[in-house]
């Protein structure tokens with residue numbers, strides 16, 4: 001017993017010192033929005049968790065330089081009585097860390113910096129040491145595989161991935177179809193199912209992609225990460241090493257790793273003893289490209305789980321929001337379906353060229369995502385070295401930064417009539433001379449930062465964009481869609497901390513086309 005108490009005491013003391021050294025807020029002479037934290041940091045009981053949107057909108061209205069037009073808040077009524085924070089920087093304690101919120105005009109100051117200076121914070125935001133998310137700190141392999149092989153092979157994977165998603169959809173429809181040849185089903189879970197099957201085809205190939213244990217492992221891991229993070233965030237970070245081993249969620253995620261190893265190890269061994277380049281999937285690219293510690297079989301399994309986490313719920317939520325917008329504005333359905341049919345009339349085999357022809361569909365997806373982003377903040381990064389900004393302020397090493405992009409997407413300075421849904425907004429912008437390649441859903445810029453910003457922005461964005469189009473084709477080419485009878489309004493999205501959640505219970509009704 002006394003050994004246990006001593007061990008707990010030493011672990012707590014060490015993590016407290018680590019905490020003070022690594023994350024204790026440093027002094028920086030910029031304004032603060034919202035309360036400061038206590039000396040131990042914040043937990044999910046903090047003010048931010050329940051008031052995040054309010055704080056971010058307050059920060060935005062204050063940090064904006066002199067404004068020509070008022071900012072229209074969706075949910076709140078702020079009078080712009082102050083332009084106090086003209087330089088566009090302020091400090092904000094979030095659930096997990098003190099961050100400097102950096103406005104779009106400073107993005108260029110980070111562009112030329114190496115990845116090692118402007119580091120991802122996924123590990124610290126998602127309890128890395130307890131969830132396996134610390135793999136992003138250890139390796140750039142996942143980034144390289146998505147930016148390289150996956151993006152280069154979209155055209156070759158498009159048809160098999162479409163077939164996989166369509167077959168999952170048919171099976172689902174067949175099981176639940178009612179007498180009027182329609183199916184009513186919750187849209188977000190449906191998208192999770194379709195995206196998981198499509199991703200599995202691209203990530204592990206035809207041999208494993210229909211294995212129910214693999215499919216539930218691929219999606220379940222994200223939920224496990226969320227559960228462990230939520231459980232730990234109820235406690236101050238300094239206590240995480242002590243609390244984690246007692247959490248049910250922690251034991252569940254360990255079991256998930258064990259099952260993932262059981263499923264992938266034999267496949268990796270078989271692939272290693274076979275010829276290279278025989279398989280067009282992520283697993284093969286990881287096996288062929290991993291060097292040094294990344295090549296350990298365990299690490300390849302960790303990379304696969306991380307990639308599923310990065311790819312499935314994000315893409316599914318964006319796709320679910322697109323379908324909800326289509327139900328709310330059904331006039332667009334026939335327009336997008338016509339575009340898809342015309343693209344396929346030219347060549348029935350789906351390729352990259354087919355997807356590139358879907359410019360109206362791309363615009364609709366982008367507009368839906370502009371108004372329904374996955375969170376309030378983006379470009380969540382940790383500075384491992386000081387960075388001097390163009391206004392002369394130097395952000396010290398160990399600063400966490402974020403860009404609060406949610407209010408920017410609703411600002412008339414950037415988008416005329418920002419709260420109006422205009423599905424062809426970006427299509428029309430692309431029609432202008434010399435702009436044909438701009439304003440795509442997968443494009444990045446400091447004013448459209450939902451993929452992150454700069455050369456280390458989401459490397460899976462071209463795939464995500466292609467996949468959402470493939471899913472929409474699988475649905476719109478065979479089905480009409482709408483809300484359940486009597487529903488006219490879209491469901492509310494819910495803000496929790498830095499996250500913005502889509503309804504998990506909202507139903508969609510699919511009806512077979514005549």
Ligand code: HEM
Nearest residue numbers: 142143310311314315318379451452453456457458460464
């Ligand atoms: C619509 C869906 C998606 C959204 C909104 C999204 C968004 C993001 C964002 C905001 C980041 C952080 C970038 C930064 O901080 O600069 C990120 C990172 C990442 N995403 Fe995505 N993503 C999506 C889909 C995907 C897909 C489908 C894949 C893989 C096929 C993927 C792979 C990754 C990876 C590997 C990283 C980490 C990159 C690194 O190690 O630096 N994402 N994503």
